[in-house]
Amino acid sequence: MPTRLVTVRLFAALRERAGWGERRVALPADQPRMSATDLWWQLELGDRAAGADGAQPGSLPSSLRVAINQAFASPDQPLQAGDELAFLPPISGG
Amino acid sequence: MVLRVALHLEPFDPLVALAAWQRHREQDVSPQAPWARAAAEAHFIGRVRSLSANGEPLAALELEHYPGMTEAQIERLAAAVLARHGLAHALVEHRVGRALPGEALVLVAVGADRRGPAQRGCQELLEALKHDAPFWKREWCGADGRWLEGNTPL
Numbered sequence: 001m002p003t004r005l006v007t008v009r010l011f012a013a014l015r016e017r018a019g020w021g022e023r024r025v026a027l028p029a030d031q032p033r034m035s036a037t038d039l040w041w042q043l044e045l046g047d048r049a050a051g052a053d054g055a056q057p058g059s060l061p062s063s064l065r066v067a068i069n070q071a072f073a074s075p076d077q078p079l080q081a082g083d084e085l086a087f088l089p090p091i092s093g094g
Numbered sequence: 095m096v097l098r099v100a101l102h103l104e105p106f107d108p109l110v111a112l113a114a115w116q117r118h119r120e121q122d123v124s125p126q127a128p129w130a131r132a133a134a135e136a137h138f139i140g141r142v143r144s145l146s147a148n149g150e151p152l153a154a155l156e157l158e159h160y161p162g163m164t165e166a167q168i169e170r171l172a173a174a175v176l177a178r179h180g181l182a183h184a185l186v187e188h189r190v191g192r193a194l195p196g197e198a199l200v201l202v203a204v205g206a207d208r209r210g211p212a213q214r215g216c217q218e219l220l221e222a223l224k225h226d227a228p229f230w231k232r233e234w235c236g237a238d239g240r241w242l243e244g245n246t247p248l
Contacts, residue, residue, distance in 0.1 A: 012158050012230035013241040063243065067228070070163035071170075086160060090243040093157075093188070093229030094140055094200050094220055 004029075004081035008039065014064075014089045018045055033078040036066040036085055040075075045087065063090045095176050096128045096183040099168045101159065103191050108139045108201040115185045115203060132182035132205030136216035140200040142193050146233045147242060156232040156239065157190045157199070164190075164228050171222040179215035181206045186223065192234075221248070 004027040015021045025043070027034045037060050040046065046061070060066070066075045067086040079085060098115065119129040142155045172184045185203040193199060202220050206212040223229075224245045231242045 009160075011160060011228070012232070013243075016241075067160070067163055070160070070166055072167075072226075086163070088160070088228055089230065089241070091225060091228060092231040092242040092245055093227045094224035094245070 002081075006039075006079050006081070007084045008043065009084065009086040010045075011086065012089050014045070014087055027079060027081070035078055036060070036068070036073070036075040036087070039079070039085065040087065060087075064088065065091075095173075095181065097169065097172050097176065098185050099165055099172065100187045101165060102187060102189050105193070105197050106187060106189065106201075108187065108198045111185070111187050111201055112137065112203060118183075128182040129205070131207045132212075133207055134209040134212040135203065135205045136209075136212040138200070138202045138216055138220050139198055140220075142195045142197050142199055144195040146235050146240075147246075148235075150235045152195055152233055153236060154192050154194055154234040155199070156192050156234060157188075158230045158232070159188075159190045160228040164188075167227050168223065171226055172219055175204075175215050175219045175222060179204075179206060179211040179218070181211060181215045184215070184219060186219070188223070188227075188229070190229070 005024050006027060008023050008025050010018050010021055040060055041057050060075050065088040066073050067088060068077060069084050122129060144152060146152045168186050172186055176184055181204050183205045187201040189199045202216055204212055204215045206215060232239045233242060
């Protein structure tokens with residue numbers, strides 16, 4: 001089975017906290033229904049040490065939104081090879 | 095329906111942008127043109143504040159966006175507002191990057207056949223931009239930058 005790669009992107013405060021903005025990540029071969037939420041925990045993006053974001057494994061911090069291929073998506077949607085996944089901190093535009 | 099979305103990496107003059115947008119009306123004077131029925135227009139210009147959320151003098155406001163998604167998302171939001179209010183046209187221009195107090199951040203202009211849909215559509219589109227278009231603001235006071243989480247009250 002070929003390696004399934006997705007691109008993960010982070011923005012604003014999230015990017016600075018993690019220390020990276022874009023990364024190619026291989027989806028585990030034994031988890032065909034890997035979601036954004038699963039990847040969030042696998043990449044250790046949560047602020048677990050401080051417990052600040054209040055998220056438990058199995059969910060995302062409530063203030064966070066997910067985009068898949070540059071459109072808002074459910075954090076539980078299974079990821080496909082080639083997807084561009086973005087974790088979006090609270091929006092402040094206009 | 096006519097829709098234009100533009101992002102600016104450098105300072106832009108919203109009145110120049112508005113004048114350019116208005117020239118479409120002169121270029122297409124046919125009765126079937128979307129412009130012909132837009133007898134009511136509503137415009138909004140948002141500028142960088144001089145004070146931070148904490149009340150300190152603001153040196154600059156940095157706007158990060160998600161290239162590609164931000165433009166696409168604004169187009170989706172605007173298309174929905176255009177359809178919901180039966181608008182004839184909509185223009186959204188938004189600054190990104192580092193902006194100084196007083197500089198324009200956002201221009202929203204919509205046209206409709208009556209003032210009600212024009213004003214409601216303009217407000218709704220602006221609120222949609224603030225809450226559902228991927229932009230992130232960071233306030234710079236001296237050497238300290240602070241990301242904002244959320245918007246100022248309506």
